[in-house]
Amino acid sequence: MTKSSTKVTALDVAKRAGVSQPTVSRVFSRGSMVRKSVREKVEAAARDLGYMPNTLARSLITGKSRTIGVVVAYLNNPFYPEALEKLSASLNAKNYHISIFFAANLDDEVDPVIEKLLAQQVDGMILASVSISNKLSQRLNEVGIPFVLFNRGQLGDNIASVTAANYSGGRKAAEFLVAAGHSRIAHISGWQKSLNGQQRQAGFTDYLNQQGMEAFACIDGEFSREKAAQVTRDLFAGDKKPDAIFVGNDHMAFAVLETLKTELRLNVPNDVSLIGYDDVQMASWKTFDLTTLRQPANRMVEATTSMLLNMIEDPATLRQKIEIESELIVRGSARIPDNWPKSEK
Amino acid sequence: MTKSSTKVTALDVAKRAGVSQPTVSRVFSRGSMVRKSVREKVEAAARDLGYMPNTLARSLITGKSRTIGVVVAYLNNPFYPEALEKLSASLNAKNYHISIFFAANLDDEVDPVIEKLLAQQVDGMILASVSISNKLSQRLNEVGIPFVLFNRGQLGDNIASVTAANYSGGRKAAEFLVAAGHSRIAHISGWQKSLNGQQRQAGFTDYLNQQGMEAFACIDGEFSREKAAQVTRDLFAGDKKPDAIFVGNDHMAFAVLETLKTELRLNVPNDVSLIGYDDVQMASWKTFDLTTLRQPANRMVEATTSMLLNMIEDPATLRQKIEIESELIVRGSARIPDNWPKSEK
DNA sequence: CTGAAAGCGCTTACAG
DNA sequence: CTGAAAGCGCTTACAG
Incomplete structure (x- = not known):
């Protein structure tokens, strides 16, 4: 050579x-x-x-950069590193590559990032757990850059998204806890300014109400470890205490579990049953052994990339809001109802 | 508008x-x-x-894409998501953006990725925990694309890297454990085909030897949870058992701790002291409360990006191997020697 | 199948 | 300070 x-x-x-x-x-x-x-x-x-x-020259002339802009809120929650790796693999397999940005979930952080991505001539964008301002989503539609929201729904006609079936997931959590005989079930919810958080809570409370029950409490954990830990303390500060907690995601549930065991000296699941949402890898560690609703990252990623690439190839592609059913994964952190069908681990 | x-x-x-x-x-x-x-x-x-x-056109003509290619081995180990976010922030602040690829640490996965990055006309590359073949590193030098290895040293004159001071970190772990009176200290090492793993082990055994002691055992944990858990079981299977374990990184240490507590029913630190390496965020969770050597991600990232940008601006910049001292962070997973100076949490 | 020509959207000397 | 011209490294009709 x-x-x-x-x-x-x-x-x-x-x-x-x-x-x-x-x-x-x-x-x-x-x-x-x-x-x-x-x-x-x-x-x-x-x-x-x-x-x-030189792909720069090629892209300039073809008008296709084969780059997908990916915006991620934060990698704190281990769901995102897992999803990001899978997104990358899926996109690479389709001969696209990723330009990545991190942005807190605020318009004034997200919007400039999207502008940068636009200047880079990305062919499409994936917004993971960030919401987009109306102004920007309109702008993207105008310039014809398709985007799909990943794990974060947003109302609006022209907004494609892929999420878990959060409402039905919330119902399943409530159903399981009720079947196990719990009667004082609290919910430390996902951020109530996100559709994910709202829908999980709505499914949960609707099921309870339909059973003639009420939630022991519903408090916003804001997808934050610290907030979730504080809410846990508050929940057990009074005379009446919950006997089960459904937490809006695993990331918070780990903090809740820690607070329960280490600080409040409670036994899980004997004193309190605990259910999370996501089924991140850590949920299956024996340290946590967390019963949770699985967001199937593989299928969510696949749905996201294939919808996005369809939109890129054919601008007329429908902007769908895809919901993927969450399966309840039964582990040791919550009491198991009698006669509950066995599930894999 | x-x-x-x-x-x-x-x-x-x-x-x-x-x-x-x-x-x-x-x-x-x-x-x-x-x-x-x-x-x-x-x-x-x-x-x-x-x-x-249009940045494509601009880049074509200026010959600078302001893109840095980042290759990461895997995001399993939580050190990498943390580092990746910081790398991104640091690079964005300097008006660069990231094109990211994931590649297992094998030449036949890494090399094609680097070729792709080359075709994309990146201005430089950061290789996080992946090694690079001699062929490729030579190639990069020929085409004048600077790169720096992040958290993974590699021998060779023209190879820039930023790592923790792994040898001295290994020594510190041994020193602490010896000072606490342990006499049967095992090491579940980082991958012995990586310099990180080798140097941490070398520092550890050298210190022991200089004290006239020998390691209870040194077994390769290969940076894998599963392997580390298995090694832990093996370590306690015989008659003679270790009274302390130094683990090659936190990621493995969490698995070791889990095995110790959940499977072997041992008390940490009363039965066994445990030390990790990295000080990822999880190490400070009460669930783990892990004594560990801190790899200061902030400083490592800063050193990496500024060296890389220097290399980009001035090709004559020296290819340094920067080592950043690891501080021992004392928490609850290891017995604390008498009179050990207090450290922050 | 292959070459000569035009052009993608910019930046950068070169004149003025 | 500003315009006319050339050119970055490719792809893509257009002829042949």
Whole structure:
């Protein structure tokens, strides 16, 4: 292999192979027909020079960067690293790559990031757990850059999203806890300014109400460990104490469990049953052994990338709000109702 | 704001503002002098049209993409999500953005990713916990794309890296455990094919040897939870059992702690003292309360990005191997020697 | 199948 | 300070 200390272009390869520059281009852009002998000559020359097409130039001319902008709220919650890896794998398999940004869930952090992504000419965007301002979503529609919200629903006609079936997940949590005989069931909810948090809570309380019951309490944990721990303390500060807690996600549930065991010296599940939401990998650690509703990251990712790529290929593609059913994963942190059907671990 | 369903270019703005296209360019590329009245006219026109310079075209011509390729081995170990967020923040602050890829630590996964990054015309690369083949590192040097290894050293003259001072960290772990009176100290090491793993072990055993002691055992945990748990079981299977364990990173240490408590029913630190390495956020959770050596992610990230950007600006920049001292963070998982100086939590 | 020509949307000397 | 011109490294009709 010949050393090349400076950038080698298609023209260099063309000269070395004795062909025109467009022919080199044809060899490297799939679908073009080049005579086999010519192709081999070009490939040999390219190999010798260490040539590789400049994707910047290619993107400029094709109008497709094959880049997907991914915006993630925070990686604190272990659901996101897991999802991010899977998103990357799925997109790479489809020959796209990721430009990533982190942004807290505030318009004034998210909007500038989206502008940057726009300047980078991304072909589409995935917004994980961040919401988008109306202004921006309109803007994206105008310039024709499709986007899908991942794990965060948002009202609005033209907004595609992929989430768990949060309402029905909330119901399932309540159903399980009621079936186990609990009567003082508290809910430390997901952030009530997010649809995820609202819907999980709505499903939970609706089921309870339909059984003629009321929630012991519903308090916003704001998807924060600290807040969830504080709410837990408050919940047990009075005379009347809950006998079960449904927590809006696993990330908070770990903090609740810790507070219950380490601070309040309670036994889980004997004193209190605990249910989370997500089924992140840590939930299955023996340390936590958390009963939870699984958000199937694989399927959510697959739904997200395929919808997004469809939107990119065909702008007329419907902006769906896809909900993926959550399965209850029964582990040791919550009392198991008699006759409850066995589930895998 | 005028709606624009199609892409708006500098030329459109120029026409609307009644100036030439290069003048528009000058307004948007910093440093160029434009009369104030003209600048304002152009900015107004740009705002009306929703114009934003196409960074692809800009990069093509300047030869700088302001993109840093980041390759991460896996996000399993919570150190990486934490570091990744910080890397992103640091790079964004310097007006760079990230193109991210995940690759297992194998040449045949890493090399193709680096090729892709090369085609994308990244200005530099950060390789987090992946090693690079000699072929590729030579190649990168030839094409003049600087890179720095993050949290993974590698021998070789022209290879820049930022790591913890792993050897001295290993020594500190041994020193602390010896001072606490332990005499049967085992080491579940980091992956012995990584310099991190080797050096932490070397520091540990060297200190012991200098005290006239020997390690109870040194077994490779391979940075894997499963492997670490299995090694823990093996360690306690015989008649002679360790009274302390130094684990090659926190990620494994959590699995060791779990096995110790949940499976082997041992009390930590009364039966066994445990020390990890990294000080990821979880280490401070009461659930784990892990004594550990802190890898200061902030400082490592800062060292990484500033060295990389220096290399980008001035190719003559020395390829340093920067080591950042690890501080021992004393928590509850290991017996505390008498008279040990108090440290912050 | 292949070459000559045009052009993607910018930046950057070069004149004025 | 500003415009006309050239050019970054490709792809894509258009002829042949």
